[in-house]
Amino acid sequence: MTVDESLDRKPTIRASVIIPAHNRPDDCVRAIRSLKVQAAAQRGVEVIVVDDGSVPPLEASIGEELDGSCFRIVRNPSNRGRGGARNAGAGSASGEILIFMDSDMTAHPDFVHHYLQAHARAAGGAFIGHVIWTGTSRLHRYLESRGVKKLKGVQDVPWKYFDSSNCSIRKVDLERAGYFPEGIRTWGGEDTSLGFNLHRNGVTLGYLREAVSYHHSGIDLDRLCQNNYTFGKSSLPVMVAGEPEMARELRAHFLTAPRKDEGWLIRRWIPRLLVRGIIRFPGQRVVRSLLKVSGERFSYLCFDYLVYSNILRGYQEFLRESGQPRQRGEPLRNDSELNGEPGGLARRLHDS
DSSP: OOHHHHHHSOOOOOEEEEEEEOSOHHHHHHHHHHHHHHHHHHSSEEEEEEEESOSSOTHHHHGGGOOSSSEEEEEESSOOHHHHHHHHHHHHOOOSEEEEEOTTEEEOTTHHHHHHHHHHHOTTEEEEEEEEEOOOSHHHHHHHTSGGGGOSSOSSOOGGGOOTTEEEEEHHHHHHTTSSOSSOOSSSOHHHHHHHHHHHTTOEEEEEEEEEEEEOOOOOHHHHHHHHHHIIIIIHHHHHTTOHHHHHHTTGGGGSOOOGGGOSHHHHHHHHHHHHHHTOHHHHHHHHHHHTTOOHHHHHHHHHHHHHHHHHHHHHHHHHHHOOOOSSOOOOOOHIIIIISTTHHHHHHSOO
């Protein structure tokens, strides 16, 4: 090999950082710039922005941050949702390790380095990073304490805590798990479903506290409640349609008729009656009023209630409109079954 040929060879891509985005070009620019120094320092790292049907296309606004090689953009002509955007980035990626980060985040200077080290130590695992919310309200502090951060001294993270806003996974493991589900088009659930499929395929999940990203979100309580209601009404039914284990782990089964194998009659019905009482809407007004006078620790219990009750209220609304989901069934993998046929999802969720 000549000197010129050696210089022309592109470095082997070890990791691909994938940033799904829809509109909000300023967020994308901030996210890209937070990765530039470390991508150059690590070598063999590419950054892919997935423009998920933005109007106008993002490239016109963020093109100066891209070089077409290590920093490039992939565009979905129409919006495919969070799962579809991440899948498009994964399909285009050259790296063995895929690192996902949301577009409204910035990365710590050692973000990529810590993920590469973690995968070198544990080749068969996937990792969830540490998200720091930059807001200073009680709600932001509450959100920063949720998810995997609630676990103390746990090495193998349960699948339900998988969070794709800051995570890494080997591309081969993502392929074996079937990628992110694209039937979920509304807020939330695509990462939890992937976590379930990774677990089912023997991939261990770990919490990598050193892989830090900063979340620059202006979320307020109304939006938090609406997001979780939407999750319960639109995302959760798709998630649990063919996976009874997932329904029980997420407590969705308390809104359906009990099975005989759940134990005594009292044991089967008392949790269901309690859940139905919890999600009554007047309770949310009371809890919102308590937030105005509560201390920090009690406010976290109030936020927990609002999150959980809105998820279940949304799922209850779905059940009213569509009927009871069957306890067993085939997983929903074909988007046409979910979106292309009017009433298709409801029919799949009914007992045959």
